Structures are given as structure tokens and as C-alpha cells.
Amino acid sequence: MRVDLFDFDLPQERIALRPVRPRDAARMLVVRGSEAPFEDRGVLDLPDLLEPCDVLVFNDTRVIPAxxxxxxxxxxxxxxxxxxxxxxxxxxxxxxxxxxxxxxxxxxxxxxxxxxxxxxxxxxxxxxxxxxxxxxxxxxxxxxxTMPLPPYIAQKRGVDEQDQADYQTMFAREDGAVAAPTASLHFTDRLVEALDARGVKRETLTLHVGAGTFLPVKADDTNDHQMHAEFGRIDVATASRINAARAAGGRVIAVGTTSLRLLESAAEADGTLREFAADTDIFITPGYQFRVVDGLMTNFHLPKSTLVMLVSALMGRERMLDAYVHAIAQGYRFYSYGDSSLLLP
Known part of the structure; x- marks a missing residue:
């Protein structure tokens, strides 16, 4: 597909240079199916938007001063x-x-x-x-x-001591990332407690996000773009619990595109998840058939980026571009320190 099909106009003032405080006070745009009205909600509404049998999958990678x-x-x-x-x-x-x-x-x-x-x-x-x-x-x-903040933040205001905490998720355990799995930046103890009370399951995997995530797509066609490989790991026990949750009727909701990419990398053709410990350079574009993931919580992404292509694969290109137009008009904050979206096909 042509890369310019994933372009959109984003006013510079919509780019968040600092996260909201507290973290879970961010807004969240809920996008369902292909025709349902967009829902302007907040991250704290997440427990009410999920079912007790659903499972959220987080990335526990930790950003290093790279x-x-x-x-x-x-x-x-x-x-x-x-x-x-x-x-x-x-x-x-x-x-x-x-x-x-x-x-x-x-x-x-x-x-x-x-x-x-x-x-x-x-x-x-x-x-x-x-x-x-x-x-x-x-x-x-x-x-x-120093903390490797995305260029669209670092070039505007530099990096300071506050970023040492702001650019790290509460789930960070495994050193190795040079970019944060930013969808998880919205989570706090009180939000996790509310999810637990709702009965929503939580699992973690590890994908060490590389600096390639910041690189623009230089090719004119998606077929000519090569993703940089990143190391990921899912252990046997985690794969088994996620498989059991799906078998019981639960939805697998990836928290962040990194979690989604690793889940799909470790998926068998029949939709079961296997143990995984290897590099992945999976590139998900429209036409991809998802095998494990039923939904995605993610921030708003760069025009013409591989991540806009990924969310378009999940929800449809026109649907996601319409969602982004709505988000811009409603004042949502974009990119790593910005607001969130919940995508439910």
C-alpha cells in the first residue's frame, strides 16, 4: 500500500510535551467496530469498558539511559x-x-x-x-x-530529571528498551486495583523496544519498508494462562503496540499462543489477519508511521483516520506523553 494513504494533518499544539498528572487522568477515545459512535471517555473508565473474563497484556520492559x-x-x-x-x-x-x-x-x-x-x-x-x-x-x-525521549519531545524542550520517572511505566522490570511502551504510562495503583476488583486479568511479556520505533518510513510503499528487529519473550506459563482465558471466552486486549506485535509474533495459525524468546520484525499493515489479539489500548501515533498502519490493520484505515480527525477536533493530546485510545474491532 502507498505510505501516503496513512498521512493526516496534526497541529503542533496537539503534541504533548509532558504527561498529565496523575497519569490515569488522561482522556481515552473508545473506537468500536466500523460504525459505532466514537466515545470520549477517560482512562479511569477502563474497568467499566472491559469484562471480568478479559485479559490485559502489558510489556514489562524497562527503558535504559540509551x-x-x-x-x-x-x-x-x-x-x-x-x-x-x-x-x-x-x-x-x-x-x-x-x-x-x-x-x-x-x-x-x-x-x-x-x-x-x-x-x-x-x-x-x-x-x-x-x-x-x-x-x-x-x-x-x-x-x-540520558533518557532517550522521542525526537518530537527532546527537540522541543530537551530532557530533564522529571523524565527519568515520567518515561517509565509502573510495570517496568526488564532492562533493555530504548523507548517506553507508552500505552502503559497511564496506569496507576488505583487503576490496577479497580481492574482487579472488576475481575480483569493481567499478564506481562517482554519486548525490548528499539530506537527504530522513532524512525520515519522512507519508502513510498509499505512493501519496501523493513522493520528493525527487537527481542521479545513470552514464557510458557504466561502463554498458557492467556490461552486459557481465550478458551473461556475472554478477550485479549494488548496494552500498547509492542505487546500486540509480540503476541502476534508468538501466535500459531490456530490462534494459540506459544512460548517465545527471539527477535521479531513483524510489520502489521491492513490485510493482516489477527490471530490472538482482540483489542488494543494505545496512544495516538505519528502520521505515515508503522504504528498508524498497525492500528489501521486492526480497525480499518478509513475508520482510524476518522478517529484521528475526531481526536484532533476534540483536543486529544498526541504521542508518547499524550492521551489514550481503546480500539475494539
Whole structure:
């Protein structure tokens, strides 16, 4: 499909630069089927919109301080690195700013005495960085890195200490993401307690979101776009409980596109979920037949992005573009720190 079919006009003032407080005070647009009226609700209404047999599936990845600023050793040129995907204990694949100034074998010097060797350049322009020294890379990043906020936020106001808390979900447990699973940012203890009281089940999986989620689609046709691979894991027990919930008539509601992509990556043709521990580069566009997921809670996404294509696959392209027009007209806040939507085909 043509990528420009997923374009829409978004006023800059609709882009949220800070989350609402408390987190669960965000608005939520409910989109049902193909013809039902749009419902302007709030995130706190979620328990009333779900049934006791439904199961919400969260991503428990934790954002690491993956944004590094420094220079090439022996030079003055400023170099930026955004870690994208872990390769092994000391190596990460990273997108490099000012990459033309970096050659394979160069040493890069970051803050806090942290150094890395640019080992190999990849076809997509990223590089493998090998961090020097004996300290775990996680410690080095805590010393030298900053929270990798999306460019549409960082370029407008920068990154500050408050983002250390704001850009992390209450479910964050497993280090490895360089972008937050932002649909989960709306959840609080009181919302979880209300969901539990309603009888809604909760499950977690892990998909380490990579920096590729911020990259624009440069191809003119969706068939020519290649997703960056991200590592995901669903254990046997979690898969079994989700399968049991579906067999009992419950709906599987993914909280965030990352949860949805991993669930569909681990789904068998008959709709059962299997154990999964591997990379996934699944690219969901209109025409995709969903096997496990029955609904999605997600924020509002960038024009012409792979995530707009994903929600269009779930609800229909025209339906989602109409929903976005409604959201803009009604003053919903967009993107990572913005409001939410509940999509129920």
C-alpha cells in the first residue's frame, strides 16, 4: 500500500510535551467496530469498558539511559549515539548522529570516562559499539547516558530529571528498551486495583523496544519498508494462562503496540499462543489477519508511521483516520506523553 494513504494533518499544539498528572487522568477515545459512535471517555473508565473474563497484556520492559553524547577520540566533532539493540554483554547496535565522521575502529569518548569502539557499520547506517572496560554496560550507561525521549519531545524542550520517572511505566522490570511502551504510562495503583476488583486479568511479556520505533518510513510503499528487529519473550506459563482465558471466552486486549506485535509474533495459525524468546520484525499493515489479539489500548501515533498502519490493520484505515480527525477536533493530546485510545474491532 502507498505510505501516503496513512498521512493526516496534526497541529503542533496537539503534541504533548509532558504527561498529565496523575497519569490515569488522561482522556481515552473508545473506537468500536466500523460504525459505532466514537466515545470520549477517560482512562479511569477502563474497568467499566472491559469484562471480568478479559485479559490485559502489558510489556514489562524497562527503558535504559540509551542516549549518549560525546566525540571521536582525537577529534572535536560531536557524536551522538542512540543504542538500538543489544548484541551481547558488551556490544550494542546504535544509530549514530554525525556518523560520517566515524570510521570503523574509531574510539568514541562519552561522558563519565565511558568509551566505546565503533566496530562495524551496518547497511541501515547504524554501527556496532563495543564498550570498553570491565564494568557492566548498564553501569556505564547510568553514568554517561540520558533518557532517550522521542525526537518530537527532546527537540522541543530537551530532557530533564522529571523524565527519568515520567518515561517509565509502573510495570517496568526488564532492562533493555530504548523507548517506553507508552500505552502503559497511564496506569496507576488505583487503576490496577479497580481492574482487579472488576475481575480483569493481567499478564506481562517482554519486548525490548528499539530506537527504530522513532524512525520515519522512507519508502513510498509499505512493501519496501523493513522493520528493525527487537527481542521479545513470552514464557510458557504466561502463554498458557492467556490461552486459557481465550478458551473461556475472554478477550485479549494488548496494552500498547509492542505487546500486540509480540503476541502476534508468538501466535500459531490456530490462534494459540506459544512460548517465545527471539527477535521479531513483524510489520502489521491492513490485510493482516489477527490471530490472538482482540483489542488494543494505545496512544495516538505519528502520521505515515508503522504504528498508524498497525492500528489501521486492526480497525480499518478509513475508520482510524476518522478517529484521528475526531481526536484532533476534540483536543486529544498526541504521542508518547499524550492521551489514550481503546480500539475494539
Amino acid at each position: 542516549q549518549l553524547e560525546g566525540r571521536r577520540a582525537g577529534g572535536e566533532a560531536k557524536i551522538g549515539a542512540t543504542l538500538h539493540k543489544r548484541i551481547d554483554l558488551r556490544r550494542w547496535q546504535a544509530f549514530i548522529r554525525n556518523a560520517k565522521r566515524v570510521k570503523e575502529g574509531d574510539q568514541l569518548v562519552f561522558g563519565g570516562g565511558v568509551t566505546a569502539i565503533a566496530e562495524r557499520r551496518h547497511g541501515d547506517g547504524s554501527m556496532t559499539l563495543m564498550f570498553e572496560g570491565d564494568e557492566p554496560v548498564e553501569i556505564l550507561l547510568d553514568r554517561a547516558g
